[in-house]
Amino acid sequence: MRSDEVELTSVMHGEGWGGAETPAKAVARATADPVWARRLILGAAIGFMTLFVLLPLAAVFTQALRNGVRVYLAAVTSAEARSAIRLTLTVAAIAVPLNVIFGLSSAWAITRFDFRGKHLLSALIDLPFAVSPVISGMIYVLLFGAQGWFGGWLADRNLKIIFATPGIVLATTFVTFPFVARELIPLMESVGIEEELAALTLGANGWQTFFRVTLPNVKWGLLYGIVICNARAMGDFGAVSVVSGHIRGLTNTLPLYVEILYNDYDFAAAFAVASLLSLLAVATLIAKRMLGGRSGHGVVDAELPVKEAA
Amino acid sequence: MSIEVRSVDKRFGSFVALDDVSLSIPSGELVALLGPSGSGKTTLLRIIAGLETPDRGSVFLNNEEATTRSVRERGVGFVFQHYALFRHMTVFENVAFGLRVRPRADRPAESEIQRRVMELLELVQLDWTAKRYPSQLSGGQRQRIALARALAVQPKVLLLDEPFGALDAKVREELRRWLRRLHQELHLTGVFVTHDQEEALEVATQVAVLNEGKIEQAGSPDDLYHRPATPFVSSFLSSVNLFHGRVEDGRVYVHETPLLVTPEKTQSTAAVVHVRPHGIDVQLKANGKPGIAATIKHINAAGPRAKVEMLTDWGDPILVEMDHQRLKELSLSVDVKVFLTPRDESVFVYDGA
Numbered sequence: 001m002r003s004d005e006v007e008l009t010s011v012m013h014g015e016g017w018g019g020a021e022t023p024a025k026a027v028a029r030a031t032a033d034p035v036w037a038r039r040l041i042l043g044a045a046i047g048f049m050t051l052f053v054l055l056p057l058a059a060v061f062t063q064a065l066r067n068g069v070r071v072y073l074a075a076v077t078s079a080e081a082r083s084a085i086r087l088t089l090t091v092a093a094i095a096v097p098l099n100v101i102f103g104l105s106s107a108w109a110i111t112r113f114d115f116r117g118k119h120l121l122s123a124l125i126d127l128p129f130a131v132s133p134v135i136s137g138m139i140y141v142l143l144f145g146a147q148g149w150f151g152g153w154l155a156d157r158n159l160k161i162i163f164a165t166p167g168i169v170l171a172t173t174f175v176t177f178p179f180v181a182r183e184l185i186p187l188m189e190s191v192g193i194e195e196e197l198a199a200l201t202l203g204a205n206g207w208q209t210f211f212r213v214t215l216p217n218v219k220w221g222l223l224y225g226i227v228i229c230n231a232r233a234m235g236d237f238g239a240v241s242v243v244s245g246h247i248r249g250l251t252n253t254l255p256l257y258v259e260i261l262y263n264d265y266d267f268a269a270a271f272a273v274a275s276l277l278s279l280l281a282v283a284t285l286i287a288k289r290m291l292g293g294r295s296g297h298g299v300v301d302a303e304l305p306v307k308e309a310a
Numbered sequence: 311m312s313i314e315v316r317s318v319d320k321r322f323g324s325f326v327a328l329d330d331v332s333l334s335i336p337s338g339e340l341v342a343l344l345g346p347s348g349s350g351k352t353t354l355l356r357i358i359a360g361l362e363t364p365d366r367g368s369v370f371l372n373n374e375e376a377t378t379r380s381v382r383e384r385g386v387g388f389v390f391q392h393y394a395l396f397r398h399m400t401v402f403e404n405v406a407f408g409l410r411v412r413p414r415a416d417r418p419a420e421s422e423i424q425r426r427v428m429e430l431l432e433l434v435q436l437d438w439t440a441k442r443y444p445s446q447l448s449g450g451q452r453q454r455i456a457l458a459r460a461l462a463v464q465p466k467v468l469l470l471d472e473p474f475g476a477l478d479a480k481v482r483e484e485l486r487r488w489l490r491r492l493h494q495e496l497h498l499t500g501v502f503v504t505h506d507q508e509e510a511l512e513v514a515t516q517v518a519v520l521n522e523g524k525i526e527q528a529g530s531p532d533d534l535y536h537r538p539a540t541p542f543v544s545s546f547l548s549s550v551n552l553f554h555g556r557v558e559d560g561r562v563y564v565h566e567t568p569l570l571v572t573p574e575k576t577q578s579t580a581a582v583v584h585v586r587p588h589g590i591d592v593q594l595k596a597n598g599k600p601g602i603a604a605t606i607k608h609i610n611a612a613g614p615r616a617k618v619e620m621l622t623d624w625g626d627p628i629l630v631e632m633d634h635q636r637l638k639e640l641s642l643s644v645d646v647k648v649f650l651t652p653r654d655e656s657v658f659v660y661d662g663a
Binding site for chain 2: 194195197198199200201202203204205208212213216217
């Protein structure tokens, strides 16, 4: 008998481990982490999740509904609340499409063209991620505020940007512009340029190539980017807070309105409005999950061969 | 449609991909651009297609200047190395693409598109895959769909970039024969890029051998194989034993041993001598004729022909291929001494130090 066979038999008889063990179990034991380690890690993950995410989320809804459904509905349908909802939706409706256009064109430029300053553009796209949103807001105050560079010129023409909707749109667009581009660039890089070249050799023009070949290949990634961009556009607080001026019923977005209600000790209303934003977050997570699966999140069809360096 | 490339240069940064390349392809030929990687063959193909712009020189299609025409306007069919099928479209839509993107005025009716696409799918024997997606097909099937898609726009020229490069040996053999037949049936002018000399010699009607951005030799497969113009072509088309020798008094000498071949050049000069391994006669005894004395070092008999590695008396390695019967007759084994006589048709003599 060979020595490894002796080994195997002893394991099969469970010597030294106590109790009979089937070979399959023995293999599983040999390749998996110890049970106590798995329980500890899993417990830590779930514990933190409950404490820091689920509990607060539940608290928002409990607080919002503490004084009954009627109070809740009154809070979210008041004139000021409706105005805040309308402004938030308007801002997102302008900022998101702008960033879709910007994201598509910058992703196209970076992945399809060779030009001077390509790396600079690629780095600058991340700027809003790198700076604090408060600073993003202050940039616009500096530019368009009463004392800003263009302040006098704007005042002469009676144009209001800071403490008005245009300022909020600008600040929101600024803080959300990396989302679509950052989602598309790696995706378009991995899809490659060959299908587009093939379309050209078959007689397609630029628009046909874009709409029939490029866009369908990145559509799930693009939608994913849009969802994330939209969530941030509706939920941003810092930059918007600086440029808004907090004029009730006029320049308050949902997050700003929540803060005002909270500062007024109107907790039930504050949490009621906050619950709307929480619902948006939950909806975003669901959408993100569904789109993330479909877009493969940057992973393209593994069966298609990867282009080799020529 | 004839293709003519005139004095084309192309650089990528400091890398010279093409250096003053000229090539004329008459209508109806199937031409192989053959060369090692980095020789510029794919760049040349892409310049003909209009996917790459030459730094200098011009391209003529059907005797008309086409250098400034875009890919769309050149009307060439291009098959990419990795097929570049539209992954989100069915096979049918892939093939129909070229017809669907036409301007409304010359776009065929839907029923006509249906008919033409199915006809092409039958031509490539894949009509049953119409509703599938590219990811559901094998490599060889994808290649044929890519070909059908390129043919759908009825190009006058078909350009193929390493058409069989990514396929396994068996599928490759089959597709080679199939491409040659297709070329005969459709009377297209075809150009394909390959690094496989066997493929080029078997499929093409004309072969252009490229090396370091220049065309070393262009001609019929027969011509190239039997009259390789440069040492590069000779060694690229088949494996060779290389010797440094000399030409003297109309004879070729390799290390003092005269070879029984007649060199084209007769003036005395240093020479590089290529000897094909399968064109060497092996004798056990010196028969009076001049021969190269060598000792057997290794015998590999697995394969269509036996490969025998030897060492000449002056220390150069030499590979000889022979059929199994001859190997048996001679009952060769390691350390046996033999005398080698290269046959005329397998010896090529080039100038060189």
